[in-house]
Amino acid sequence: MKLTLRVWRQKNTDAPGAMSTYEVDGISQDMSFLEMLDTLNEELILAGDDPVAFDHDCREGICGACSLVINGDAHGPERTTTCQLHMRSFDDGDTIDIEPWRASAFPVVKDLVVDRSAFDRIIQAGGYISAPTGTAPDAHATPVPKPDADFAFEHAECIGCGACVAACPNGSAMLFTSAKVNHLNVLPQGAPERETRVLDMVEQMDSEGFGGCTLTGECATACPKGIPLPSISAMNKEWLRATRKARR
Amino acid sequence: MNDYTHYTTGEPVADTKAPAGPVAERWDTRRFEAKLVNPANRRKHTVIVVGTGLAGGSAGATLAEQGYRVVQFCFQDSPRRAHSVAAQGGINAAKNYRNDGDSVHRLFYDTVKGGDFRARESNVHRLAQISVEIIDQCVAQGVPFAREYGGLLDNRSFGGVQVSRTFYARGQTGQQLLLGAYQALSRQIAAGNVELHPRTEMLDLIVVDGRARGIVARDLVTGRIETYFADAVVLASGGYGNVFYLSTNAMNSNATAVWRAHRRGALFANPCFTQIHPTCIPRTGDHQSKLTLMSESLRNDGRIWVPKAKGDTRPANEIPEDERDYYLERQYPSFGNLVPRDIASRAAKNVCDEGRGVGPGGQGVYLDFAEAIGRMGRPKVEEKYGNLFDMYARITAEDPYVTPMRIYPAVHYTMGGLWVDYDLQTTVPGLFAIGEANFSDHGANRLGASALMQGLADGYFVLPSTINDYLARNPHHDEVDASHPAVEEAVAETEDRLNLLLAVDGDRTPDSFHREIGELMWEYCGMARNEEGLRTALARIPLIREEFWRRIKVPGTGDELNQSLEKANRVVDYLELAELMCLDALHRAESCGGHFREESQTPDGEAARRDEEFCYGAAWEFTGTGEAPVLHKEDLVFEYVHPTQRSYA
Amino acid sequence: MTRTLWDSTVGKKVIMAVSGLVMLLYLVVHMIGNLKIFFGSDEFNGYAHWLRVMGEPFLHHEWALWIVRVVLVAAVVLHAVSAYQLSRRDLRARPITYVHKRPRASYATRTMRYGGIILGLFIVWHILDLTTGTVHSGGFQHGHPYQNVVDTFSTWYGNVIYIVAMLALGLHVQHGFWSVAQTLGAGRASRDRALKTLANVLALVLTVGFISVPVAVMTGVVS
Incomplete structure (x- = not known):
């Protein structure tokens, strides 16, 4: 060719x-x-x-x-x-x-290389479960219902490539952020930090200069891992819940 | 100049850290005997960690949790991209959740035997013990392992093992485990306990008064050569499979960190132990830049065959059943298609060498699911293997439900690496090596789903319980800074090397040299090796190296993002490492695990170990580029698992 | 909590969603009220009169109406200010556009901002035309909305402005209602079709309902 x-x-x-x-x-x-x-x-x-x-x-x-x-x-x-x-x-x-x-x-x-460290800083703001090495109970101590485990996995598949931001006409990072929030917030292990996680990650996302979400759906269309658009809604729900409880 | 092959044998090397006593108690004893660092003093100790894969990410996070000041490096733009991310199958752990007779001792036994009796028992037993804690740790971090409807973790059997001890997250286990470590690391970065330098590549080790005190690194964006100082340096930079050019490694995975450490005095052990994975997608032409692995779970239901006749170019479905050779089932009736990786790979090479290979260039064998589809029905096959079939179809544009897949072996993992003791310390005091970068746990062949286990064991549990002994016993009273002669020398060497690469302005690209050395290694130091071929390679490598420095062309400058310069500098080290691999393969005149010497085989063509001569780890000392290295042997003693000849017939 | 709402992109979208819902609810009521025009001038004018006495004697004359007006103005202002601020932010987040352009998202989604501006301008005209009578064509008569409506839709530009605005409204509601559900956290894969259908039905009913009045005047059904 x-x-x-x-x-x-x-x-x-x-x-x-x-x-x-x-x-x-x-x-x-x-x-x-x-x-x-x-x-x-x-x-x-x-x-x-x-x-x-x-x-x-x-x-x-x-x-x-x-x-x-x-x-x-x-x-x-x-x-x-x-x-x-x-x-x-x-x-x-x-x-x-x-x-x-x-x-x-x-x-x-x-050229075609961009700096995506903003994504790392969003994770640093709360995209983790605080489980220092050595503190873990037996893996079977807390069963996780299969639907929840599958939901967590579906969102954990995100590879952090940034295609969602690239495709979004507003340069919004909502799909990326929601993937991590949903992965961790649905798990019982993630529950203690459920509110601070979503509030802090969204705040960091905003401070990085990403645009807002206008639900064009371009992000989910571009996502190579098929993170679904309703992830954003699920994160919004978490965010509203956390804001109501305002435990900061 | 010495003839490189006329190596000398020096003093034996021995692990002095593993305590005596029953193997099951050694880790507890060692942890108790290791000196501790007072929590209040940990902040005063700086530890450099190079690499952010499973081993480096988990080590950086854990050391920072303990209170050390961690300075961490990765050449990728984010720690989350380290190549551990690509591991598919799973992670072993002796949980015995299936109640199927598994135990720490069985995992220990399987690993020593699978490694063909070339690993240290103390280390392997510790690995099996820790495997249990890894799963707990990862679940607590939110790693979404596969679960059953009752909410408990699912397991599968893997790599022909007789128990179900493999935990998995669909086909993305490595990704999920890496994200767990990355998230733990991110938490420490946010807390200010880890200082992360992404897009920064280690180019040399700084050794002061015989101890590792820092690294020379290049900021890949600005091109600046920078120095970083610490009380200890941890290399978690992965394996060296990319010396073969085509491998399942990531494009940027490289050997520079370990090779530079080797040049500074760290012994390099068993470099010839490389694992060739049998189920990879064959190359399609000279443009091929890397190879893609498909999980070996495919061999559970797929049947491997080639035409009986040489040069049979008919499409697979036009070859009648009685003209097909299901060679694994024929040669190994009891294990059939499920023989270990090294055996399956070699068998594929043999039939292709006979001229019976299929596909472009005859470098492939069929992996056929027609029988499985007939037996289980297509929906069931889709459910089990759908994502792998999709991946195959995307890459090859062939439908594996209709046409049999074509597979061929590819370089996948390197068991060799920097020699380390039980504490994972190299022969340079203060320099530690963890994960695939060290040589410790897999012997001559790694079992499936054990790489993830070892990386996380080293990073989460082993190193954080042993590095304290070094730090407590060897407090540094002198500050090292950039004006120290050893530092100036290391920086000057690095700058000179890069400047020379830019100055040659020849007529060959870095990739062309990488491809040349890779093809040479694949030909003579690949799946099967013999003395003549290894000597041929050893004669050729110095010539390629000489040509490299005469004809290399690197465009641009050193003070910008320059991917050609990065590549060329990595090739410099491959050209030396390749030579050591060939020498190690030449000196080890036995077959064991992934190392098959054609001169050492049983009458029916199987690998023949020669324990009386080669029951040792070969740790090599660097003496100069192209100069004969010095061999230090670590004798291996088997108190618990007694060496037997593997048999899968 | 208020600051969290106002300072966050997610919070501002929530404000837009809630204010949008308030306006949408009003529009449904408004549209149903409009349809009374088909029952003749007495019924229509009577209904308009009731709007002023609604809530009496508990509330003072016209207070209910003013409460509704205040809430609506607040909703419009919050909706518009949030939209303006978010839009500015969105444009800053993508300062350089792609050289290779291709149409993205649905028409309704892409035109939310323009549609919003059209509707904002329309509201001003609509109030000046039929509430204050400032720009009304032909003598505006307080207390005779039936006649005023007929007057407005007897001019070509009155019809054009109104119909264009109602089409914009339909598009705005179509994406807006579904977006409200997403923003308020009610969106999920299993009810996506139901939400989209409901949004389409709402958009269609509102647009047809509102446009039926000028069409009726033009065709002489209402005169």
């Missing part, structure tokens, strides 16, 4: 950026999207140009590092991570636009 790529290039956070156009040839349908970019980068290096910087690591769809907006879609046209997207989803002669996640809370570091 022969393709035209239009790629966002930006030297660093403070430098201005622009789309640059590249041609790549000899692309196989079996290549992953990132392998296609590897091919481009090998050519750029040999030509003495700066290769395109992009985040990637496991290439198995689980670490959450890869983060490209492809033709306007976070992670591209398939519902998966960028690393699991293959070139058979494109046609010979296509022009493909590749841009970084766009949100003021995710500043561009270089």
Whole structure:
């Protein structure tokens, strides 16, 4: 396949950026999207140009590092991570636009690499259960009803890639935050910190400069792990409950 | 220059920390004998932790909970992305919740035997003991393990073990355990007890007066070379499987931290013990950047076969039943498709070498579910394996419900690593290695669902109960700063290396060298090794290294985000580590676990151990690039599990 | 708690949800009242008169009406101010848009902000037209709402403004009502279809109910 790529290039956070156009040839349908970019980068290096910087690591769809907006879609046209997207989803002669996640809370570091440390700070604000090592009772001391365990797991699947923020027209992090709140708040182990967790995490989310939720549903459509949109409602419920109890 | 293969044998190395006495009491005894650090004084001790996977994340969180000042590093943008996240299957624990005869002693026995009698009994027994506490800890943290309708934890059997001791969270056990550790670490970061440096890569170890006192690291965003100082350094930087270029490791997993520590004096043990996993998706062409593992649970219901005839290119469903060779079932009638990983991998290689492999390049065998679908019905197969089938279909664009899957073995895990004693301390005082970075618990072959167990055991429980002994016995009275000659030397070496990489301006990319060394290793130091091949590799590696420094091309500068520079610097270390792996494989003229020497096999082609000569761990001392290293042997004594030849026929 | 509500994006959405619900409830009542026009001028004018004496003798003349007006103004102001502040925040959170654009979300969802502005302007016009009579076409007569309504819908622009605004209302309610449920924590996968259906029905009933009046005037059913 022969393709035209239009790629966002930006030297660093403070430098201005622009789309640059590249041609790549000899692309196989079996290549992953990132392998296609590897091919481009090998050519750029040999030509003495700066290769395109992009985040990637496991290439198995689980670490959450890869983060490209492809033709306007976070992670591209398939519902998966960028690393699991293959070139058979494109046609010979296509022009493909590749841009970084766009949100003021995710500043561009270089080219297609963005800084997602805001997500880490949201977790630090309360996305944990305080269980210091050595304090745990036997694992069977507290049975967890299967529906609750399944609900927790469904939300724990979030890989923290940030596609929800990238896809949201408001750059909102509600789906990410709600996934962690719901995972921990439904479990009996998470109950003692249930109120402070949701209040603190939402406060941190707001202070990072993410936008508000207008329930466009773009986040859940883009999510490669299928975190459902009603997660946001479930978190709102937790937040209202915590606000009423106001145990801070 | 010495001929690299003319290594010398030095003083034996021995673990002096594990107490004598019954193996089941050693951990308790050691914890009691270890000196403690007064809680009020812990804040005065700084511990550097490199890596944030299961081992590093859990160690950083636990040490910070105890009151130490922790400074932690990861090259990823977030601690949550460490490659532990990708583990699928599960985590073993001797809970005996199934009442099926499991016990700490059985897990201990299985692990020593599974490792083909090349691991230290004291360590393995401790691992089995601690496995029980890990599950409790993880559940308390909110790890959503699979549960039954009664609300209690579910288990499954794994890797051909006869008891159900594997706890799991669908196919994402590693992810869920890692998030538990990451969240515990996050809590300590928020509390100010852990200072986290993401996107920062350790490039050298600082050793002052024979003790580990800090690291040299590069801020991957600004390119700045920085120094960090501490009272002890913990390496939790994972394994070195990426030396093979194609592996199931993450793209950025690398050996630099452990290799640089090795160059600074830490012995490197059993580097040739690498695990090749049998059920990976085969490569599709030269563009392949990594390989994807599929859980070995697929072998519970799938049947593995190749055509009987060489070069048979007919589609699978056009090959009649009597022209198929179900070679595992034929060779190992009692275990069939469920033989251990090393045996399944080697058998696949053999049939492909005979020219009977399937798919592009003949590098694949069929894993066929037609019989299972016929027996259980498609819905049942979907329920059990649906997510794996979906993953396979996404990557290969083939429907495994209709066409048999194609699989091929791939490098997956490295049992070797930095030599550590019972306290997990390396031969450099103050330098500890935990998780896959050390060599300790798996011997020559790791059992399924044991990597997660070991990483968390080391990080949550072992290191936090042993590092205190070092810190209490070796208080530092001298402050180390950037002006110390040893620090200046380490920084200068690092800067020179990076500047040289940028200055060569040759005509080959870092990836092309990585691919070359990887293919060489796969060919000669992969699933089956022989003396001739290893000698060929050992002759080639110095030439590749020489060519590397002549022809490498790294664009850009050192003071910016430069992924080519990161890559090139990692390849520098692969080019040295590869040589040691080949030498270790050459010197170990026996077959054991993942290390198969063609010269040492039974008449029916099985691995033959040679206990009288090789019942030791091989710990290598660095003497210089390309210089013959010194071998220090740790004799292994088996008091409880007596070595037998494994048999799966 | 008040500060938590006002300072948080989630809290502000709750304020928008509650104020929106208040307005929605009013609109349903208002729409049903409007339909009285089909029973002739006496009944319609009588109903309008009752609105002023409602609550007497417990409440003073027109007090009930004023209470409703105060609550409504408060709801409109809270709704609009919250919307304005959240929108500004949302725009700041995504300062650079994608080069490769594609339509996102449903039409109703994308047009919430514009729809809100249209409805805000409409409310001003609507009050000046039929409550104070300031911009009414042809002599506005206090106490004769039937005639006033007929006058308004006898002009082309009166019809256009009203019908456009009611279509905007329908879209706004369609996404708004479902959003209210999500914001107040009542949304979940199992009742998503029911909520969406209810939102569609509400939107349709309100729009059709309100638009039926100008249509009736235009077609001569009401004159």
